[in-house]
Amino acid sequence: MGDTYMNEQIQKIEEMCLNGHVALNTLLYDGWILKFSEGYTGRANSVSVLYPSSKSFEEKVSFCEQAYKKQGLPCLFKITEIDSELNDFLAKRGYEPVTPTDLMICDLATSTVTSEKDSSIEYIFSSVPDEWLPVFLKVHEINDLHDQDVFRRMISKVLVDTIYCTLIYEGKPAACASAAIENGYMLLQNVVVSPELRGHGLGKKVCSALLEKSQKEGAHHSYLQVVQTNDIAVNLYKKLGFEKLYSYWYMKKNQ
DSSP states (O other), rough: OOHHHHHHHHHHHHHHHHHHSSSSSSEEEEEEOOOOOTTSSTTTSEEEEEEEOOSHHHHHHHHHHHHHHHOOOOOOOOOEETTHHHHHHEEEEEEEEEEEOOOOETTTTTOOOOOOTTEEEEEEEEETTTTHHHHHHHTTTTTOOOHHHHHHHHHHHHEEEEEEEEEEEETTTOOOOOOEEEEEEEEEEEEEEEEETTTTTTHHHHHHHHHHHHTTTTOOEEEEETTOHHHHHHHHHHHHHOEEEEEEEEEOOOO
């Protein structure tokens, strides 16, 4: 796979990631996108490096550091495999890599995954998060009121097509997931299973149901982001037909 093709793929998918997991505020700066969301999630509080620059790394990184300092946030740079020069510059400046993550992709046209019929399970789908959101917050055990409020505001800013799925197991909400669909690509995210019900295959079931539903809605590929050290999730996604396309990580200054 040529470098030019991979660069184009990464840029396309990273743009869609920004549209599916939307920061509360963004600042465009010479080809870089600075995202601010009051500290909730690294993806929504970091610098995305997407387009060609005219300024030096020294000038741009200094600007970013001041911008995040002004917001009371650590300065994080989301680095992909094609950002080696910036990565090296940041390393010399005292930054270190954290949270290595794989972006995985699945061709839904060749995927054999289908949702399984089970009388103890019901799936509730919606294009809006109103009823899904309180269930997700409870299942995911997001109890901090500030984090709840930030997440609520973030998903209200998503403008691409969305599908929210709740899995009901034996009459009770047990698992959640959501999809953001753009140009036939479906971002699978917010996958969570109630702690007391893990180990029953409900994660695979809710993902399979959402993949099948998204394909019916016109999606031909699905992609997701998973932390490399999360072996359980990585193995689950491999079973669903996902394969690693590229990696990213955050560069964070060693205090």
